[in-house]
Amino acid sequence: MADTPGGENLLFLTDEQLRKGIEAMFFAYRGFTADPDRILEGMDYGRAHHRAIHFVHRSPGTTVSNLLAILGVTKQSLNRVLRTLIEDGLVRSEKGRVDARERHLYLTEKGLVLERELSDAQRARMRAAYRAAGPSAVQGFRQVLEAMMDPEMRKQYNRLKEGG
Amino acid sequence: MADTPGGENLLFLTDEQLRKGIEAMFFAYRGFTADPDRILEGMDYGRAHHRAIHFVHRSPGTTVSNLLAILGVTKQSLNRVLRTLIEDGLVRSEKGRVDARERHLYLTEKGLVLERELSDAQRARMRAAYRAAGPSAVQGFRQVLEAMMDPEMRKQYNRLKEGG
DNA sequence: TTGGAAAGTCAACAAGGCTGACGTAAATTT
DNA sequence: AAATTTACGTCAGCCTTGTTGACTTTCCAA
Numbered sequence: 001m002a003d004t005p006g007g008e009n010l011l012f013l014t015d016e017q018l019r020k021g022i023e024a025m026f027f028a029y030r031g032f033t034a035d036p037d038r039i040l041e042g043m044d045y046g047r048a049h050h051r052a053i054h055f056v057h058r059s060p061g062t063t064v065s066n067l068l069a070i071l072g073v074t075k076q077s078l079n080r081v082l083r084t085l086i087e088d089g090l091v092r093s094e095k096g097r098v099d100a101r102e103r104h105l106y107l108t109e110k111g112l113v114l115e116r117e118l119s120d121a122q123r124a125r126m127r128a129a130y131r132a133a134g135p136s137a138v139q140g141f142r143q144v145l146e147a148m149m150d151p152e153m154r155k156q157y158n159r160l161k162e163g164g
Numbered sequence: 165m166a167d168t169p170g171g172e173n174l175l176f177l178t179d180e181q182l183r184k185g186i187e188a189m190f191f192a193y194r195g196f197t198a199d200p201d202r203i204l205e206g207m208d209y210g211r212a213h214h215r216a217i218h219f220v221h222r223s224p225g226t227t228v229s230n231l232l233a234i235l236g237v238t239k240q241s242l243n244r245v246l247r248t249l250i251e252d253g254l255v256r257s258e259k260g261r262v263d264a265r266e267r268h269l270y271l272t273e274k275g276l277v278l279e280r281e282l283s284d285a286q287r288a289r290m291r292a293a294y295r296a297a298g299p300s301a302v303q304g305f306r307q308v309l310e311a312m313m314d315p316e317m318r319k320q321y322n323r324l325k326e327g328g
Numbered sequence: 329t330t331g332g333a334a335a336g337t338c339a340a341c342a343a344g345g346c347t348g349a350c351g352t353a354a355a356t357t358t
Numbered sequence: 359a360a361a362t363t364t365a366c367g368t369c370a371g372c373c374t375t376g377t378t379g380a381c382t383t384t385c386c387a388a
Contacts, residue, residue: 022196027318065366076368133308140297140301243337
């Protein structure tokens, strides 16, 4: 366990350590999405619907263009998802009062039920992982993830963090 | 910062903390894939090709069915990707000597060049994140990710870890 | 020698990305 | 008042990457 000339232990920056981190991200993300995917399969929805539901729940009354910025997809792609959710009565779209061009989005009762089901499942896995790893590991986990984001995404992330 | 009756501080297990972890995973994964995606766009390849290249590089001589287990896709889906990589001379497929039904996969020189380009980019981001967060954060990062994997995926992950 | 595993192929399909073009209503600028 | 810009929706078409099902070839092992 030699230190560098600079005095810092940089063993965690070897290519081997970085590769492990990369593979950990790959395999963990599979677990991260597995439970919601299971719930959604068979219903007419997919991961894209889950994401829309999550962020509408997270920021009730958000506009379409705000959602576009968060999700990082085209409006055509989002619209396809949003349309089915509105048709199926999971999401309500309200014309803006101050700016009538905007549409403000809310989950309906029915939407909240599905959101709860999905997030319960995802939280259960996250809770188990957090519990297994312990509080200080969780802090490190969040630090590394935050540092991995594109600056633009980090802004979105922090905006949500503060808002909540 | 009150402790629980059990004596452990479980503040990190609140729904709010879990939600932040979920959103951190979402935004960070975007960053994680962004650089390779940029490199691959315009070439005829996508994320699926990157994954195949990564794991063939990681385990030279691996069989198709082993790769299937790691990637968790159908053989038809993998085959489409693998075929183009072989046609383009990035991957070499060798009939097994002990079991001639098996195909053993290797990166060619050309494949190694692309692998290097992709993994350099991905490692650079991971390195920056690790450096920003520090060694103990990295340890926590890996612990939480590992705990988040499905048991089957954790096996694959550890098999790769040991092998390397 | 026969059953089954490994690998590959063809066909068809779906989700969910993308671009481009166009339309409408509302807000803003000129 | 007119022109422009913004926010949103939609149609059409394309691509990647996933899926299932059916079928063949090869070859190991009971």
